[in-house]
Amino acid sequence: MPSVARYAGQILFHAGFAAAIGTFASWPMYNRMPEGSAQIKLSFNHGGRRVEDCRRLTAEELSKLPSNQRRPIDCSRERLPVTIQLLIDGAPIYEAVLKPGGIAGDGQARAYEKFIVPAGTHLIEARLRDSKRSEGFDYRSRFEAALAPGQNLAIDFKAEQGGFLFR
Amino acid sequence: MGLLKRSLRACFDSGERFLALAFPPDWNPLLNLGALGFFFYWIVTVSGIYVYIFLDTGVTQAFASVEYMTGEQWYAAGLMRSLHRYASDGLVAVMLLHMLREFALDRFRGVRWFGWATGIAVLLLVTIAGISGYWLVWDRLAQYVAIVSTEWLDHLPFFGQPIARNFLSPETLDSRFFTLMIFMHIAVPLIALVGLWLHLQRVTKPRINPPMGLAVGAGLSLLMLSAVHPATSQGAANLAQVPGSVGLDWFYLGAYPLLETFSGEVTWSAALALLVIMGAIPWLPPMKRQRPAAVDLANCNGCARCMNDCPYSAITMQARSDGRPFEGEAVVDPDLCVACGICAGSCPTSTPFRRLSDLVPGIDLPDRSIAAIRADADAEGARIAGPARIMVFGCINAGVAAACRAADVGVVSLNCTGQLPPSFIDYVISRKLADGVLIAGCRENGCHNRFGARWTADRLAGERDPYLRARVPRARVVTLWAGRLGGAGLRREIAALATRLALLGPFKPKSPFGRAVAQGERADA
Numbered sequence: 001m002p003s004v005a006r007y008a009g010q011i012l013f014h015a016g017f018a019a020a021i022g023t024f025a026s027w028p029m030y031n032r033m034p035e036g037s038a039q040i041k042l043s044f045n046h047g048g049r050r051v052e053d054c055r056r057l058t059a060e061e062l063s064k065l066p067s068n069q070r071r072p073i074d075c076s077r078e079r080l081p082v083t084i085q086l087l088i089d090g091a092p093i094y095e096a097v098l099k100p101g102g103i104a105g106d107g108q109a110r111a112y113e114k115f116i117v118p119a120g121t122h123l124i125e126a127r128l129r130d131s132k133r134s135e136g137f138d139y140r141s142r143f144e145a146a147l148a149p150g151q152n153l154a155i156d157f158k159a160e161q162g163g164f165l166f167r
Numbered sequence: 168m169g170l171l172k173r174s175l176r177a178c179f180d181s182g183e184r185f186l187a188l189a190f191p192p193d194w195n196p197l198l199n200l201g202a203l204g205f206f207f208y209w210i211v212t213v214s215g216i217y218v219y220i221f222l223d224t225g226v227t228q229a230f231a232s233v234e235y236m237t238g239e240q241w242y243a244a245g246l247m248r249s250l251h252r253y254a255s256d257g258l259v260a261v262m263l264l265h266m267l268r269e270f271a272l273d274r275f276r277g278v279r280w281f282g283w284a285t286g287i288a289v290l291l292l293v294t295i296a297g298i299s300g301y302w303l304v305w306d307r308l309a310q311y312v313a314i315v316s317t318e319w320l321d322h323l324p325f326f327g328q329p330i331a332r333n334f335l336s337p338e339t340l341d342s343r344f345f346t347l348m349i350f351m352h353i354a355v356p357l358i359a360l361v362g363l364w365l366h367l368q369r370v371t372k373p374r375i376n377p378p379m380g381l382a383v384g385a386g387l388s389l390l391m392l393s394a395v396h397p398a399t400s401q402g403a404a405n406l407a408q409v410p411g412s413v414g415l416d417w418f419y420l421g422a423y424p425l426l427e428t429f430s431g432e433v434t435w436s437a438a439l440a441l442l443v444i445m446g447a448i449p450w451l452p453p454m455k456r457q458r459p460a461a462v463d464l465a466n467c468n469g470c471a472r473c474m475n476d477c478p479y480s481a482i483t484m485q486a487r488s489d490g491r492p493f494e495g496e497a498v499v500d501p502d503l504c505v506a507c508g509i510c511a512g513s514c515p516t517s518t519p520f521r522r523l524s525d526l527v528p529g530i531d532l533p534d535r536s537i538a539a540i541r542a543d544a545d546a547e548g549a550r551i552a553g554p555a556r557i558m559v560f561g562c563i564n565a566g567v568a569a570a571c572r573a574a575d576v577g578v579v580s581l582n583c584t585g586q587l588p589p590s591f592i593d594y595v596i597s598r599k600l601a602d603g604v605l606i607a608g609c610r611e612n613g614c615h616n617r618f619g620a621r622w623t624a625d626r627l628a629g630e631r632d633p634y635l636r637a638r639v640p641r642a643r644v645v646t647l648w649a650g651r652l653g654g655a656g657l658r659r660e661i662a663a664l665a666t667r668l669a670l671l672g673p674f675k676p677k678s679p680f681g682r683a684v685a686q687g688e689r690a691d692a
Contacts, residue, residue, distance in 0.1 A: 006188070006189050006190070006191075008189075009188060009189025009190075010189050010190060010194075010380075010384055011384075012189070013186065013189060013190075013196065013384075014384045014385065014387070014388035015388060017196075017257075017385070017388060018253075018388040018389060018391060018392040019392075020260075021253050021256045021257055021260065021389070021392060021418075022253065022392045022395075022396045024256070024416075024417045024418060025252060025253065025256050025398070025416050025417075025418065026398075026414035026415070026416060027414060029412050029413065029414050029415075030412070030413055030414075030415045030423075030424055031411065031412045032311075032409070032410070032411050032412070032413070032424075032427065033409055033411040033412075038409070039409045041335060043329065043331070043332050043335050045328045045329075045332070101327070107327070108327075108328065110328060110329055112318070112321065112329045112331060112332070150408050150409050150411050151407065151408060151409070152336075152406065152407055152408055152409045154335045154336035154339075154406075156335060156336070156339075167335070167336035167337075167338060167407075
C-alpha cells in the first residue's frame with residue numbers, strides 16, 4: 001500500500017479510537033428514575049434502650065469491688081431492637097425490627113432505605129419504638145411534604161434532637 | 168473455554184492483519200497494547216499533577232474550581248482535565264484488550280500466571296483510581312458515584328455506620344470523607360505503579376514505551392479529542408436532588424447500573440466470584456507444560472548467549488560447578504522457563520553437523536530436543552522429492568500446520584522459530600535435504616515467546632550470534648512472519664520460493680578452494 005494511504009489509514013484508526021473514547025466517556029445517558037417521581041430516603045443510626053435497666057449498687061456491693069472499679073451505677077451492655085414504621089399517605093411502605101449492631105448486641109441499630117414515590121404532596125408518618133413496650137411507639141412524626149420531581153427527601157432520626165428529622 | 172479462546176484469537180488475528188495494512192509491524196497498536204497502557208498512564212499522571220494545582224479540595228469549592236479550569240482556563244487546565252479523563256479511559260480500554268489478547272493467545276497459564284495475576288490486580292487498582300477521580304469533581308455524576316459506591320460498600324459488615332449516610336442530605340456532607348477520596352485518588356495509582364513494576368518482573372527487556380510514531384498518533388488523537396469535545400461537569404452536586412439521569416463513563420462505571428438493579432448479596436457474590444475465577448483461570452485447567460530447558464554441563468562453555476536471548480529471565484549464569492576452565496555455567500529456573508527453546512537456538516553447540524558425538528547441546532529442551540529436530544529434518548529431507556524441494560521450519564504457535572506438507576515440501580515443527588539454530592539452514596541446504604528453506608513464525612513484533620521472531624531475523628541478518636554462515640545462499644532462504652493467519656500467505660510463499668528454486672537449479676556448494684563440490688563429496692568438511 002502506498003505510504004500516503006498507510007498514513008491515512010493510521011489517521012483513520014487514531015480518529016476512530018478517539019471517537020470511541022469520547023463517545024463512551026459520557027454516553028449513552030443512564031436514567032435511574034421514572035419521570036415525575038421523587039425519592040424518600042430513610043436512614044438513621046440509633047441505639048435502642050438497654051435490655052436491663054441500670055441499677056444503683058448498694059454500699060455493701062460497692063465495698064466488695066476494688067476501689068478503682070466502684071462505679072455506683074451498673075448497666076448491662078445489651079440493647080433492645082428498634083422497631084420502625086414508615087407510612088406514606090396512610091399506607092405502610094416500610095416496617096422492620098432492627099437488631100442492635102455489634103457482636104454483643106450493644107451497638108446502634110442501622111437503617112438505610114430508599115423509596116421512589118410520585119412527585120406531589122404526601123403525608124409522611126414515621127414511627128419508632130426503642131423501649132420494652134410491646135405496643136405503641138416512643139417517637140412518631142408526621143410531615144406533609146410537597147415533593148418536586150427529582151427531589152430527595154431525607155428522613156433521619158436523632159433522639160437528642162427530639163426524634164425524626166425531615167430534610 | 169477453548170471455543171472462547173479460539174474465537175477471540177481469530178478476532179485479534181483479523182484485527183492485527185487489518186491494522187497491518189496501515190501500520191508498520193512495529194507500530195501495530197494491537198501488538199503494543201501494554202506499551203500504550205504505560206503511555207496513557209504517563210499522560211494521566213502528568214495531566215493529573217497539572218490539574219491538581221488548580222483543584223480546590225474543599226467539598227463545596229471543588230466544583231467551582233473544576234468549572235474554572237473548564238471555562239476560564241479551557242486552553243490549559245481545561246485541556247489537561249480532558250486529557251486526564253480521556254487518557255484514563257484509553258488506559259482502561261487498552262488494559263482490557265491486553266488482558267483479552269493474552270487470554271486468547273494462552274499466554275497466562277503455566278509460569279506466566281504471575282503476569283496474569285499482577286495484571287488483574289493493576290486493572291482493579293486503576294479502576295478504583297478512576298472511580299475515585301470522578302468523585303472529586305463533585306458534580307451530579309460525582310454525587311451518583313459517591314452514593315452508589317458507598318451504598319454498595321455498606322453491604323459489607325465492616326462499617327460501624329452506613330458510610331452512605333455522609334450523602335444523606337446537604338447537612339450531613341462531610342469534608343473529611345472527601346479528603347479521604349483525594350488521598351485515595353493519588354495513592355491508588357502509585358500502588359498500581361508498583362503493581363506494574365511487579366507485572367514486568369518475569370520478562371526481559373519489557374516494552375514499556377510504544378514506538379514514537381504510534382505514541383505521537385495516540386497522543387495527538389487524545390489532544391484533538393480534548394480540544395474538540397472537552398470533558399465537562401454535569402451540574403453541581405445537590406444532595407437535595409436525585410441525580411436521575413447521568414452521563415456515565417462506561418469504561419469505569421459500566422457496572423454501576425447493575426449495582427442498583429440487583430441486591431447487594433447478588434452483586435457482591437458476583438464480583439467476588441468473578442475475581443476468584445479471574446485469579447484462578449491460569450489453573451483452570453492446569454497447563455500441560457513441557458519440561459523446562461536443561462543444561463548439559465559437558466557441552467556448556469558458559470558463553471551466556473542463552474541468558475542473553477531468554478525472553479523470561481529464566482536463565483542466569485553462576486560460577487562453574489564442575490571444575491572445567493570456563494568462567495561460568497548456565498542455570499535454568501524451572502519456575503520461569505516456558506520451554507520456548509530459544510536458548511537451544513542460541514547455543515553454539517546446537518549444530519546439526521555433529522555426527523561424531525551425540526547431538527547434545529549445552530542447553531536443550533527435553534521434550535523437543537535439537538536432536539529430535541534434526542531427526543525430523545532428516546526424515547522429511549529423505550521423504551520429499553522434486554525439482555524444487557522446500558523445508559519449512561514452522562513455529563507451532565504461529566499455527567504452521569502440517570497441512571502445507573506435500574511431496575516436495577517437508578515441515579519441521581518448532582516450539583518457536585528462535586529454537587532453530589541458523590546452522591540448521593546450512594545443514595538442510597548443504598546436505599541437500601532440500602533446495603530451499605522457509606522459516607514461518609509469528610507476526611513481526613507479535614512473537615508468542617516475545618523475541619523468537621526477532622532473534623531469528625537478527626541471526627539470519629548476521630546481527631546476532633549465532634550467525635547464519637556466509638556460505639549459505641540467501642536466495643534459497645525465506646522468512647515469513649505472518650502469524651496464525653499465515654496459511655494463505657504460507658502457501659503463496661512456498662509457491663514463490665519453488666518458482667525461484669526451479670530457476671536457480673540444484674544447489675552446488677562451493678569448496679573453500681573456489682570450485683563446486685562434486686556429488687558425494689562432503690560439503691561441510
